[in-house]
Amino acid sequence: MVASEPPDDRRDETTLGHMGWSPGQPPPSAAPDDTSASAAQPPARRVVRQPAYGERAGSYDRETGRYQDFRRAIVGALPVRPGQLVLDVGCGTGLCFGLLLEKVGPDGAVTGIEESPEMAAIARERIEQEGWRNVTVLQSRAEDAETAPTADAALFCAVHDILQSQAAVQNVMSQLCSGAWVAAGGGKWAASWMAALNLATMILHAPYVRSFEGFDRPWRHLEQFLEDVSIRDIAFGSGYVLTGHAPRPPGPGRGAGPG
Numbered sequence: 286m287v288a289s290e291p292p293d294d295r296r297d298e299t300t301l302g303h304m305g306w307s308p309g310q311p312p313p314s315a316a317p318d319d320t321s322a323s324a325a326q327p328p329a330r331r332v333v334r335q336p337a338y339g340e341r342a343g344s345y346d347r348e349t350g351r352y353q354d355f356r357r358a359i360v361g362a363l364p365v366r367p368g369q370l371v372l373d374v375g376c377g378t379g380l381c382f383g384l385l386l387e388k389v390g391p392d393g394a395v396t397g398i399e400e401s402p403e404m405a406a407i408a409r410e411r412i413e414q415e416g417w418r419n420v421t422v423l424q425s426r427a428e429d430a431e432t433a434p435t436a437d438a439a440l441f442c443a444v445h446d447i448l449q450s451q452a453a454v455q456n457v458m459s460q461l462c463s464g465a466w467v468a469a470g471g472g473k474w475a476a477s478w479m480a481a482l483n484l485a486t487m488i489l490h491a492p493y494v495r496s497f498e499g500f501d502r503p504w505r506h507l508e509q510f511l512e513d514v515s516i517r518d519i520a521f522g523s524g525y526v527l528t529g530h531a532p533r534p535p536g537p538g539r540g541a542g543p544g
Contacts (some may be wrong), residue, residue, distance in 0.1 A: 397420070
């Protein structure tokens with residue numbers, strides 16, 4: 286997900302070319318913090334998610350399973366209580382379902398939202414195999430998903446494309462209760478001088494994102510809907526974990542955080 290390994294210099298140059306990098310160019314790096322897109326970053330929109338993305342569903346668990354500890358770190362940052370309802374936005378094959386169920390317990394519930402029919406199908410197979418009666422999958426774009434009742438929390442785990450859609454973020458946030466907690470995490474560009482790490486990060490994430498636009502600050506839309514936002518770097522700055530909560534009304538009100 287976010288832990289990047291040193292790039293292999295023997296990697297096929299054709300593969301790197303598809304990701305907006307070619308021999309003779311410096312490896313991509315990134316501008317820190319609020320610095321806008323520049324020569325320090327690979328050009329936005331040059332990396333397009335391959336049409337075979339859905340076809341990768343069958344190998345997704347094998348290809349990304351080694352990053353389960355990072356999923357656990359992001360889920361662990363989400364302060365939910367037993368009995369609450371959590372939205373897993375862009376749930377993929379459901380690799381976060383079990384981690385979320387550990388937090389909400391048998392009286393809570395998880396609703397996964399997934400656009401890819403191939404990913405959603407595998408997520409449903411996982412639910413059936415595990416015998417989870419309190420997990421459901423809604424196959425829908427995040428921009429269009431409608432859930433009921435309102436949820437107590439939301440998870441955005443390694444879903445860069447969704448986070449770059451303000452309409453998607455707004456729609457998900459509109460379906461959370463007042464004070465609902467949100468956790469997000471995934472890859473991002475490290476400091477500009479860490480060119481090798483940023484190249485490895487690009488190689489890692491390229492098969493699963495449509496564009497690296499906004500990769501310097503993936504949470505830019507989400508933070509507009511949250512209060513008490515906290516962001517911490519992981520994996521030497523090539524990943525992040527964000528937490529925050531939806532606005533609460535003045536005075537006593539319903540909250541989703543720990544009591």
